[in-house]
Amino acid sequence: MEEDKGKPGQVQSHQPGKEYKMNPAPAYIKPGYKGNGKLNDKVAIISGGDSGIGRAVAVLFSCEGAKVVIAYLEEEKDAEETKRLAEEQGGQILLIKADLSRKSDCKKVVSETLAKFGQLNIVINNAAQQYVQRQLEDIDEAQLRKTFETNIFSYFFLTQEALPHLKNGDTIINTASVTAYRGKPELIDYSSTKGAIVAFTRSLSTNLASRNIRVNGVAPGPIWTPLIPASFSEEEVSEFGVHVPLGRPGEPSEVAPSYLFLATDEASYITGQFIHPNGGEILNT
Template sequence: MRPDDKREAAITNTVQRQQQIQDEVAKADAAAPERNNNAMQAGARDYPVPPFEKTHQNKPGTEASLSPETMYDAPFYKGSGKLAGKVALITGGDSGIGRSVAILMAREGADIAISYLDEDRDAKTTQDAIIKEGQKCLLLRGDVRETDFCNEAVETTVSELGGLDVLVNNAAFQVHTREIEDLSDLHFDETIRTNLHGYFQMARAAIPHMKNGSAIVNTGSTTGISGNWQLLDYSMSKGGIHAFTRALGSNLIDRGIRVNAVAPGPVWSPLNPSDRPAGEVETFGANTPMKRPAQPEELAPAYVFLASSHCSSYITGEILPVIGGY
């Protein structure tokens, strides 16, 4: 057979082979059952799915009046002493992710201090839940934008609870704007001072009291990874938190203090109903691959994992996305 004939024969065989594969896939597609388009439920219990009640809250938002109620107590999560004898300070610990983290860390044996702005009822609910776990809980009312409050919160925690082993920077401010021209200096500064200054100032105050084996866990966001067109300032602040996490993790290696971040996707908490119009809250989280927002108790174990040297002693400077699928 001439070389040209061999080449043509090879081309013909390739075309036939590709058409055979195409036919096989077409038959398989035709026989395949319809995909389940329901929201994914892979946890110990089922979680609420959009559409939600059309609701909006005034800032800073309260968990006590949120509907549906958040699921934060993780009743099937069993503690095993991962944080026994430790002291954790959690900013924004009155509600949402912060509340659930506080409860699970208490279940793992830590005494807890939580800072919050003015949501006294939410903070008391969290405190009661921590005491129910058999641990102490200190409530610290104040604004993480203020250096004096951050210093005072750390000093009070160390004085009343006997030390500080885990810092969870979680307090945040978020309000959307559709156009950059509508993002005022007041709005921008509020976001940056709360989300960046607050994290830095709390860490700076805490680190002198922390020892080898201590941990800092920051709350980042999927917006800090991919951005959000309506959250320019918030996305910027969360990207900054991710960079701060990596830099501080390297900075503290010689002290044996690990620094990591959890980057949540949409989570059902007071943060978003106090940000979005009621109509957008109705479909909150529906666009994730899992077709629903996370509940706080689905995020909290990631914080325990990163805080516990039993689980993550070789992890520092990392960002852990928990975003309901890519």
């Protein structure tokens, strides 16, 4: 098929990458999508919501009636564009610049969410960074700490701050990765954090089951987000995603519906589970 191709080779020099510099731009919502009010009267926090999968989730949730808080690290231009796109869908958006590897910033995000919207129902832990290193010995202490603090500490901290305000029927959704299940040789520390997210999700789901707070996750495969040109060489970017059964990288718009499903009452009997939008890679997990 014509669409079964990679993306043009390109690189960015800074993590976690900037969506406005990508060519082509990632698709953030399915053309002609019409919301049905599935998240009316709900308030969601999305970490890393300024671009990539986070942007797609923010726009889709807005289409479905949610009020959305986007926590982002530093990508102000991307965050403002996500706000604009979500508001075009009728959304009410609050942008909060925060370093979620710091517990104090997670506390700020939750407190500002409550001050603005008066409640919290959905937590999407999605922020992540990755740094390619070909050998384990090349991962220095600073990189290891930064990867874990961004990719898994932030999930703990934000969830800890949010939990006192979640109630029966509310939900937490964590972003893992296909690399949690089969690894990736040049992303050892990143893959390790994603494995930790799987264990965090499964453990927390059983811990909160008696409170009827559901905890699930999404484990995407190769998705066209700013992390890709910010991580890999031009040649690697041009080949990104072409080796999965569907023959191409996925778009954020193809991942966001997994989060929507898990956030709605349609998933009321699902907790401790992962959805795998990965282009057809069979993981048997």
